[in-house]
Amino acid sequence: MKVGFLGPKATFTELAVKKVFPGFELEPFRTIPESMDAVVSEKVEIAVVPIENTLEGTVNITIDYLTHVVQLPIVGEITIPIKQHLMVHPDNRENWQDVKKVYSHSHAIAQCHKFLHTQLNGIPYESVSSTAAAAKMVMDQPNMRVAAIANELAAEEYGLSIVQKDIHDFNHNHTRFFVLSEHKLDFEELSGSSHYKTTLMVTLPTDKAGTLHMVLSAFAWRKINLSKIESRPMKTGIGNYFFIIDLEMKLDEVLIPGAMAELEALGCGVTLLGSYPSKMIK
Numbered sequence: 516m517k518v519g520f521l522g523p524k525a526t527f528t529e530l531a532v533k534k535v536f537p538g539f540e541l542e543p544f545r546t547i548p549e550s551m552d553a554v555v556s557e558k559v560e561i562a563v564v565p566i567e568n569t570l571e572g573t574v575n576i577t578i579d580y581l582t583h584v585v586q587l588p589i590v591g592e593i594t595i596p597i598k599q600h601l602m603v604h605p606d607n608r609e610n611w612q613d614v615k616k617v618y619s620h621s622h623a624i625a626q627c628h629k630f631l632h633t634q635l636n637g638i639p640y641e642s643v644s645s646t647a648a649a650a651k652m653v654m655d656q657p658n659m660r661v662a663a664i665a666n667e668l669a670a671e672e673y674g675l676s677i678v679q680k681d682i683h684d685f686n687h688n689h690t691r692f693f694v695l696s697e698h699k700l701d702f703e704e705l706s707g708s709s710h711y712k713t714t715l716m717v718t719l720p721t722d723k724a725g726t727l728h729m730v731l732s733a734f735a736w737r738k739i740n741l742s743k744i745e746s747r748p749m750k751t752g753i754g755n756y757f758f759i760i761d762l763e764m765k766l767d768e769v770l771i772p773g774a775m776a777e778l779e780a781l782g783c784g785v786t787l788l789g790s791y792p793s794k795m796i797k
């Protein structure tokens with residue numbers, strides 16, 4: 516089976532892929548939606564996509580594309596530590612503080628705001644399609660005083676010099692990735708994790724007071740632990756939202772189906788996005 520990911524080589528997404536898909540054929544894509552489209556068009560069987568970072572929160576493009584455009588089952592989750600470094604072309608190593616622009620993925624820039632504000636104050640930054648794309652751009656422009664924020668592997672891959680290590684604003688920086696596939700994939704075996712989560716998408720009936728409270732009660736009295744609840748716009752008008760709810764348990768035959776039926780009885784729309792093993796890489 517072939518695994519699609521946000522490229523080019525040496526993105527954080529590729530790092531996550533390599534942790535659980537060793538020896539698999541990999542195919543990089545220019546954007547996150549393109550990697551998901553590739554599963555739909557059967558160019559690849561699996562896509563790994565970033566979904567949430569500890570410092571910056573949800574990767575909105577992923578959740579929105581997954582809920583509004585493609586309906587791909589979530590079959591696994593990978594969480595990896597994220598270490599951001601500032602890197603330049605080796606020719607600019609000594610005078611890196613004179614950089615005129617910093618490139619990176621918007622989520623990586625957001626993870627390093629404090630560093631950019633204090634160490635490179637006033638220097639413009641530009642978001643590009645991925646951290647590795649930023650590193651590649653810096654390599655391709657040795658005569659421009661530009662820097663990239665990316666990982667260690669990208670520095671190696673594109674021959675850049677790391678001039679400031681660990682520039683992310685807080686120590687505990689992790690990103691979660693979803694594994695999407697329409698194929699049968701034993702992710703429990705691949706990842707070695709039997710810790711399961713289940714993700715639901717819930718829409719509320721319009722303008723009925725207290726519905727969200729009742730939704731939460733359906734999980735609370737069954738003692739189903741929620742690890743995340745997030746609202747995203749339905750894109751149909753101001754004030755119209757749906758909810759993505761992550762449950763800390765595997766889809767069973769009683770509790771989760773019972774909670775889903777209760778939500779439907781309240782007039783909610785409920786879609787199961789997946790029940791999957793979750794692998795935390797230290």
Ligand SMILES: O=C(O)C(=O)C[C@]1(C(=O)O)C=C[C@@H](O)C=C1
Nearest residue numbers: 526527528565620622645646690
């Ligand atoms: O640009 C990359 O290297 C990615 O894999 C994307 C991405 C993201 O979308 O959050 C993944 C992990 C890091 O949080 C920063 C960027």
